[in-house]
Amino acid sequence: MRRINIGLTDKQRQGVVNLLNQDLADTYLLLVKTKKFHWDVVGPQFMTLHKLWETHYEALTINVDLIAERIRTLGDYPVGTMEGFLKTCSLKEHPGTIPLATEMVAQLLNDHEQIARNLREHVQQCSEEFEDDGTADFLTGLLEQHEQTAWMLRSFIEGDAIETDGSKPNAKKQIVEV
Secondary structure, three states: OOOOOOOOOHHHHHHHHHHHHHHHHHHHHHHHHHHHHHHHOOOOOHHHHHHHHHHHHHHHHHHHHHHHHHHHHOOOOOOOOHHHHHHHOOOOOOOOOOOOHHHHHHHHHHHHHHHHHHHHHHHHHHHHHOOOHHHHHHHHHHHHHHHHHHHHHHHHHOOOOOOOOOOOOOOOOOOOOO
8 A cells, every 4th residue: 555645644633544444433323313203303393493404414414425435534444334324423422312492502512512622622632732734724624504503503503582772671771862
């Protein structure tokens, strides 16, 4: 096999691959959970969540492929089995339960936030410890996607009604004369 000469040592590349395999495993488990909730959701929010999660699992499917290909780009092989994913990931399954729609949202929110925290650490490690700014940049893009998805899910289950001007209904509005 021809030696890889992309400006990273074998040790640096292996360190990055280990991080990417965790990100791959987390993304794959989140994909499975999102698909499962897409199938199982019921209630008044059915159509909204069914469509939202379809969008999410399509994006996650693309990201699974991109992460695996980044690992191949670095000259290694991605984890590719359910056993491997479950050993490697930081997320947890909740088998045997079908939660209410809002709990589904909360679980996926927690998972996206966990992945965002992991990615933030991995970006820093890739850049500072392993000197791989290419992978750090790649992971930053994934981080931004998970942050945005978390915001959308958080917005679904949090907050009070607000007026179009951003104020709360029935709140005393203070009039300021200029």
